[in-house]
Each structure stands twice: as C-alpha cells, then as structure tokens.
Amino acid sequence: MKRSQVNQIIRGGLEFCRQMNFHLPPFAVWTPQQWQTKGHEYDEIRDNMLGWDVTDYTSDNFAEVGLLLFTIRNGNDSLEKYEKPYCEKLLIIGEGQITPYHFHYSKMEDIINRGGGRLMMQVYNSTDDYQLADSPVQVCADGHTYTVEAGTILSLGPGESITIPPYLYHQFWAEEETVLCIEVSKVNDDTVDNHFLEEVGRFPELTEDEPAQYLLCSEYPPAP
Numbered sequence: 509m510k511r512s513q514v515n516q517i518i519r520g521g522l523e524f525c526r527q528m529n530f531h532l533p534p535f536a537v538w539t540p541q542q543w544q545t546k547g548h549e550y551d552e553i554r555d556n557m558l559g560w561d562v563t564d565y566t567s568d569n570f571a572e573v574g575l576l577l578f579t580i581r582n583g584n585d586s587l588e589k590y591e592k593p594y595c596e597k598l599l600i601i602g603e604g605q606i607t608p609y610h611f612h613y614s615k616m617e618d619i620i621n622r623g624g625g626r627l628m629m630q631v632y633n634s635t636d637d638y639q640l641a642d643s644p645v646q647v648c649a650d651g652h653t654y655t656v657e658a659g660t661i662l663s664l665g666p667g668e669s670i671t672i673p674p675y676l677y678h679q680f681w682a683e684e685e686t687v688l689c690i691e692v693s694k695v696n697d698d699t700v701d702n703h704f705l706e707e708v709g710r711f712p713e714l715t716e717d718e719p720a721q722y723l724l725c726s727e728y729p730p731a732p
C-alpha cells in the first residue's frame with residue numbers, strides 16, 4: 509500500500525467517526541512530530557500496539573479486501589506489567605469490503621454493529637486440519653444461542669452482535685452502508701493468533717510516496 513492511501517483512509521475514518529458521533533482517545537490524532545515527544549508514560553500504547561491499523565491483507569485492493577481498525581485498549585500476555593485481560597477495537601468496514609476467512613487460536617471476540625449499515629458475517633467451523641468444516645455452527649448472538657448450517661451468512665443490524673469463539677472461521681463485510689463495529693475480546697496478539705484460510709499478509713508493506721500524517725500502531729518511535 510502507499511502511504512498516501514493510508515493517510516487518506518485514516519482521514520476518512522476520522523471523518524466517519526465524527527459523523528457517527530463516536531469519539532476516539534487523544535492519541536488517535538497525534539502527528540509523527542508529537543510522537544517524538546511522548547515519553548515512557550505512554551509505553552502502554554507502544555507495547556500493546558494501540559492505535560491505527562490499516563490492512564489490505566496484501567490484496568492491493570483495499571476497497572474490496574481490507575479493513576481499517578483502531579485498537580482502543582489491549583493487554584499483553586508476553587509482558588507481565590500489563591494485567592489487562594481484554595481488548596477493544598474499532599473496526600470500520602466498508603460496503604462490500606471483505607475481511608477474509610480466518611480464525612483465532614486463543615482469542616474469543618464479540619463483534620458488535622454499533623451503527624451504519626448491516627454487518628454480514630459468514631461462519632464455518634474448522635476441521636482438525638484447518639479447512640472449512642461442513643458441520644452445523646453454534647451461534648451465540650446477543651444472548652440467543654442457536655444452530656445454523658455451515659457457511660450461513662448472518663446479517664447483523666445496528667446494535668446486534670455475534671460471539672466468535674476460537675477456531676470458528678469467519679469472514680465479514682458490510683452491506684448498505686459503511687459499518688462502525690466494535691470488537692470486545694480477550695487480549696489480542698495479531699502477530700501469532702490469527703489463522704487465515706488462504707495465506708494473506710496481515711501488515712502490508714508501505715511505499716512512502718508522501719509523509720505520514722498519522723502513525724500506524726507498528727510505527728511509533730521509542731520514547732526519548
């Protein structure tokens with residue numbers, strides 16, 4: 509991806525949050541210059557990769573296969589100084605913009621449609637060798653537990669959510685309008701906990717065609 513595209517996507521995300529009256533913490537709009545001055549009192553942001561996360565899953569087509577995320581809070585299982593066992597992320601999902609099939613080895617997550625269009629969520633169990641299983645899927649959504657056929661597409665309107673346990677394959681996209689989703693989960697570690705059905709890259713390499721307007725969660729400079 510190009511840096512100019514990442515800048516534009518984050519600017520668009522901030523504008524969407526304004527429209528939806530959803531407020532992000534102050535570090536969402538710190539510039540690279542401001543980051544240079546942030547000392548160890550902000551280590552939690554750096555250590556736990558809070559903040560912006562833009563991915564096209566190496567598709568080179570962000571509008572069709574990609575996701576804009578902002579990690580609002582997260583713990584860290586590999587650093588003892590963080591006791592926090594939970595994570596909250598903002599997911600901004602475009603119309604028809606797919607996050608491809610994946611499951612998590614240990615993370616359990618609730619994905620909640622907080623407003624906008626409809627969140628379309630397609631689910632399969634995983635076989636022992638990590639393929640799509642044809643077995644029925646148990647769904648737990650807003651206190652309602654029920655069973656659906658493998659590959660069912662659930663349509664979640666604003667206010668609705670679904671619980672995704674470990675090893676449940678899910679792919680999702682938005683319909684009708686962009687969706688503002690919140691993910692509430694156990695501690696998230698994108699470096700080891702994701703299994704994609706088809707191999708994709710989670711963190712794209714960037715071509716620096718203009719200066720970064722905002723830094724991604726993997727780009728913070730060390731504390732001065």
Ligand SMILES: [Fe+2]
Pocket residue numbers: 610611612617672678
């Ligand atoms: Fe997921």
